[in-house]
Amino acid sequence: MTPQADLGIFAISVAAGLIGALAGVGGGILVIPALTFGFGVDIHLAAGASIVSVIATSSGAAAAYVRDRMTDMRVGMFLELATTTGAVCGALLAAVASPAFLYLLLGAVLLLSAASQAGRMGEEVPPEVTPSALASRLRLVSSYPDRKLGREVTYSARNIPLGFVLMWIAGLVSGLLGIGSGVLKVLAMDGAMRLPMKVSSATSNFMIGVTAAASAGIYLSRGDVDPQIAAPVALGVLTGAIVGARLLGRVSNRTVRLVFLPVLVAVGLETIGRGLGLAL
Amino acid sequence: MSADRFRTMISLVLAAGVAVSAVLIGIGFATALAIGWQGSLVGAAHATGAPTTDFGGLPGRLAALEPAAIAQLGLITLLATPVARVTASVVGFVLECDRLYAAITLAVLLILLTSILVLR
Numbered sequence: 523m524t525p526q527a528d529l530g531i532f533a534i535s536v537a538a539g540l541i542g543a544l545a546g547v548g549g550g551i552l553v554i555p556a557l558t559f560g561f562g563v564d565i566h567l568a569a570g571a572s573i574v575s576v577i578a579t580s581s582g583a584a585a586a587y588v589r590d591r592m593t594d595m596r597v598g599m600f601l602e603l604a605t606t607t608g609a610v611c612g613a614l615l616a617a618v619a620s621p622a623f624l625y626l627l628l629g630a631v632l633l634l635s636a637a638s639q640a641g642r643m644g645e646e647v648p649p650e651v652t653p654s655a656l657a658s659r660l661r662l663v664s665s666y667p668d669r670k671l672g673r674e675v676t677y678s679a680r681n682i683p684l685g686f687v688l689m690w691i692a693g694l695v696s697g698l699l700g701i702g703s704g705v706l707k708v709l710a711m712d713g714a715m716r717l718p719m720k721v722s723s724a725t726s727n728f729m730i731g732v733t734a735a736a737s738a739g740i741y742l743s744r745g746d747v748d749p750q751i752a753a754p755v756a757l758g759v760l761t762g763a764i765v766g767a768r769l770l771g772r773v774s775n776r777t778v779r780l781v782f783l784p785v786l787v788a789v790g791l792e793t794i795g796r797g798l799g800l801a802l
Numbered sequence: 803m804s805a806d807r808f809r810t811m812i813s814l815v816l817a818a819g820v821a822v823s824a825v826l827i828g829i830g831f832a833t834a835l836a837i838g839w840q841g842s843l844v845g846a847a848h849a850t851g852a853p854t855t856d857f858g859g860l861p862g863r864l865a866a867l868e869p870a871a872i873a874q875l876g877l878i879t880l881l882a883t884p885v886a887r888v889t890a891s892v893v894g895f896v897l898e899c900d901r902l903y904a905a906i907t908l909a910v911l912l913i914l915l916t917s918i919l920v921l922r
Binding site: 525528567573574577578580581582584585586588589591595596599600602603606607609610613660661731732734735736737738739740742745746747748749750752753754756757760 | 808809810812813814816817819820823824827828830831834835839853854855856857870873874876877878880881882883884885887888891895900902903906907909910913914916917918919921
């Protein structure tokens with residue numbers, strides 16, 4: 523890599539970290555195409571750098587999100603039970619499943635979810651409901667300080683079994699296809715469990731690092747993590763994620779949706795592209 | 803342990819992992835720009851010239867102060883940070899006397915370690 527290329531990779535990675543921290547995703551959607559198309563990096567090394575990017579976004583932003591009570595740690599830990607189990611099943615199934623069909627199915631689901639996401643664009647916080655017995659038992663009833671609204675917003679997780687199943691599928695998909703792990707997590711928490719958008723994004727951010735760490739050993743032992751690529755990516759993404767984490771508290775839930783929706787559509791289109799055999 | 807102290811502890815674990823890895827990756831990257839990824843800060847004779855994707859033999863290459871090895875140690879620290887965070891969460895829930903979540907988090911940690919060590 524030339525110093526100019528290093529600088530370019532760093533700049534793209536800052537953007538990926540910033541968008542990823544706000545939207546609750548890992549930034550692979552930006553990092554992988556930029557590395558392969560923009561800088562001619564081998565797809566395996568780009569995927570290895572993407573795993574580094576996901577963990578950097580997660581750890582870089584989560585320190586602030588946990589401290590500022592944006593992350594719901596109980597929701598995160600409870601759902602990580604589903605995602606990690608799903609990821610192991612996905613990795614085991616990878617040899618027997620037909621990826622082309624799965625890519626098309628996932629892409630269709632993501633694009634359909636984009637429509638319902640767009641429909642919730644005007645909703646600042648979900649309507650308050652009486653916590654269900656299960657939500658109380660699992661202590662998935664909490665609140666977060668919304669600095670934009672200037673008040674404490676209380677919420678309780680709804681449709682917990684559905685959310686758990688969707689999270690298992692999110693883990694399965696990331697183990698099988700290595701894409702869409704963050705967007706599916708946000709969709710499950712925002713769409714199914716009806717958590718506030720900022721809490722969904724911050725809690726997804728908290729969780730994606732663990733999902734990615736589960737497969738990090740595979741990438742390291744395959745020789746897919748090259749410091750020549752991964753070092754500027756890590757430094758850039760950490761910078762972007764730390765800045766992004768300072769923004770999330772101040773912006774509205776609508777702004778977070780405005781960042782998330784294009785990411786969701788882009789991941790949906792790229793997934794369909796992969797299903798159709800396009801080299802994206 | 804109070805909820806606030808628990809959050810502070812998790813936040814510190816994450817911030818420490820990020821800080822240590824950023825410093826190591828930064829040093830490795832900056833020195834690689836100066837002397838190249840295959841070099842050694844204690845003289846060319848010490849450089850092993852190992853491919854930068856090879857994470858083996860790290861202690862020896864760190865002793866020779868190879869930029870690539872310093873960056874690799876930083877990347878490993880970064881990749882290990884989520885594992886450290888889950889481990890700290892187990893401790894936090896135990897200290898909070900929350901048995902349900904201590905058990906859930908311990909299960910996550912075991913699944914995580916199994917997948918890191920077994921799937922490759």
